[in-house]
Amino acid sequence: MDLETIYENVKRRGIESTTGSQTQTHGGSRCLVLITVGLGLICVLLLVFIILLHITITAERDLIKSYKNTVEEFNQTINSLQDNYTDLMTEKHQLQNNFNSLNKKKLELESKVTSLSRFFISTELKSWSDSRQYCRDRGADLVIINTEEKQRFISSLVSERVWIGLSDTENEGIMKWVDNSTLKQGFWLKGEPNNTNNEDCIELNYNRGKPGWSPLNSWNDVACSEKKKGICEK
Template sequence: MKMIFYVEDPENSAVYENVSTARSNPASKKHQGEQRTAAPASTGVKVYKVISVIVGIICILLVVYIVVQHLGLNDNGSTRDTLKNLTEERDDLKRTLLVVEAANKNLTGQRDELMQRMNDFDSQRRSLTEERDSMKALLMNLKVELGWVLFKCSTYYVSSEKKTWQASRDDCRQRGADLIIINSEEEQSFANQFKVYMWIGLTDLQTEGTWRWVDGTPLSTSYWGTNEPNGARGENCGDIKSFNAKNSWNDEKCANSLNWICEKKVCQ
């Protein structure tokens, strides 16, 4: 019998040992099968996680989009309300402006009217001042003229001598006056207080029966005595013949001689 001897290599022996162990150990084979099966399962879990992350991101983006849209809608509504309020305020301001312009126009008119009144008052004041100064000067002159009496806006002179009606009037004219023209009951009473029969500036020489004052104005209010004027014997000139203030006038012959009363206007 021939015998063969083998020299055992340590590395190869280990391989052989492992191979033989694997062949001889069924449990090891089962474990290796489980490892091969576990590899595909691990890959599926990773894909699921990726999908979950993507879906989560999409959900987050969707929520963000919804929130942004909601805020945008609210912002648009707020903008519309603001625009509406501003429009209403603008319209109110326009109406207020119209009212202010109308009031300003009215005030301008009132101002112009007041200025015109002030100008008128100033003109009247100057006129009255001039008239006052003129009256003062006249009164100073009248103080020198003996026999003149001031009553309202006229001064009066009663003669101490007697003349015809025309001569009496001429004397008054020389004094810058004329025979008295009686325009009121007050002036009539004033003339009667002298208790003198005297000529007045009344005549119907131009037209018989139509009595006029020396300035040409027709007689309107009269103070004739009873049954006067009677027009007897060419009595065409008027005089004061009694001292009843309401019934003192008489028609007299113009050629007769009487005292007379002159009147000079000193104001209007």
């Protein structure tokens, strides 16, 4: 082989070698670019993920905070309602007690009104028998007093001496009421009855404020012909 041929072969191989190196260099650069782009995309995606995660965590934190605030407000509302309920129950009990007290007074007043409607005092001065007839003409009779409570009540109604429905006109010393029942408990003035001058009819002696007088010591026997008003009971 001559020198010219050898030179041509070496030259050709050199060109092929350079071309291959250039080809390999271009391929490596392309891979590096692709890797760089990929890493960039991954970084972008990671950044987006981190941002979204931060937003989500922040939103959840705000939601939890809002929930806690709502729970606290709800608990405060419950406590306030409980206090209001307790106050209302206390007020209810007070109102119930007031109502019961007022109802009791109402019943007492009704009882007094009922009692008052049963009693009336004659408007004319008459003897015991005429006063009794006055009562009977009006569907009543002279009052019968057989309890301490009734004696006190009748005493509170009068402001003068009045006839009551008690006498011993039939049998001296045996006091009987107008319904023919025998006297069991009397409310006499001191020293009465004394039957002075044939005193057979009984008056309720009004001497309120005088020494020795009391609602439970106010009966006196007098002559049945004396003129005075009578207290009638229906």
